Amino acid sequence: QLTAKEAEICAALAPELKRRGLIFVGIDVIGGEWLTEINVTSPTGIVAIDKFNGTDTAAMIWDAIERRVAARA
Structure with missing residues (x-):
């Protein structure tokens, strides 16, 4: 928190x-x-974030990067 x-x-x-x-x-x-x-x-903390939230933060970050790259193409 x-x-x-x-x-x-x-x-x-x-x-x-x-x-x-x-x-x-x-x-x-x-x-x-x-x-x-x-x-x-x-930046660190992905493991702790994912453990706490039950998420896959690394995948979400890569998805965001891929969307930005695709938008620039």
């Missing part, structure tokens, strides 16, 4: 990350309050 501050950080970052075409980005927040890192080349 995100804290209110973590949700605020995500909301602030989202428009710029989307503008840059980034699909899956990880952030590091210390103490639920301070953003310390934005991981665009090696």
Whole structure:
């Protein structure tokens, strides 16, 4: 569960990350309050996300990438 501050950080970052075409980005927040890192080349957490949600996040990310590539063709 995100804290209110973590949700605020995500909301602030989202428009710029989307503008840059980034699909899956990880952030590091210390103490639920301070953003310390934005991981665009090696975000982690897929295993934990999938375990918690019962999803296949990697497949969803690749589907999104393939849709974007197809849209550009």
